[in-house]
Amino acid sequence: VDPTQCGCWHNGQHYPVGSEFWTDNTCSSKCTCPARGSKMVCSALSCGEDEVCKIQDGQRGCYPAGTAICHIYGDPHYSTFDGKLHHFQGSCNYTVVTGCDNSSLGFSVTTRNEHRGSQSWTALNSVALSLNGLHIALRQRKAVYVSLSIYTWE
The missing domain is CATH 2.10.70 (Complement Module; domain 1)
Structure with a gap:
């Protein structure tokens, strides 16, 4: 050999x-x-x-790193990243996802639920994405709001 x-x-x-x-x-x-x-x-x-x-x-x-999908719809239904389905009523803002503590990105997705015609039920009013000073909100009737803070990339 x-x-x-x-x-x-x-x-x-x-x-x-x-x-x-x-x-x-x-x-x-x-x-x-x-x-x-x-x-x-x-x-x-x-x-x-x-x-x-x-x-x-x-x-x-x-x-x-693996990927996961969540779905948010209706009055309100949340299918989370682990595949579980949650149905609940509450007129609050909810943090759906945010970056990890060691993430370099300032990242979050939030939703807002509102009462609709009755105090006994709520529905999704808006979804917002925040990323390093950029804020995009998707609201009712296809309204989109965008704002940008000054951010310095390092």
Whole structure:
């Protein structure tokens, strides 16, 4: 056997030439067995801002963060990101989604419910998106309101 094809050893385990793997479950270090020689080459790495370290299709790696969908409609019905359906009455503003604490985006979606003809039931009045100083509100009768605060991107 050609010595350049013998592969590499790492922590007592053999890896074929050309193979690569993450050394931990947080994707903070990745090792590669180069085409020549038998010494493993390891580098400190991390997943991107919009990625998570997970196993997908049997392979650990950095993958795009998952997506989820919610629906809001009627008097008021909320189908949440976890797939649960909620029906409730209340004439309030509700925060539907907001960015995580470590998110660089100032992001939120809110709704407003109002009483409609009776104090015993409410319906969705508006949906608003706020993103880094931009505020867009979708209201009744297809009215759209947009406002923008001065924001400096850093």
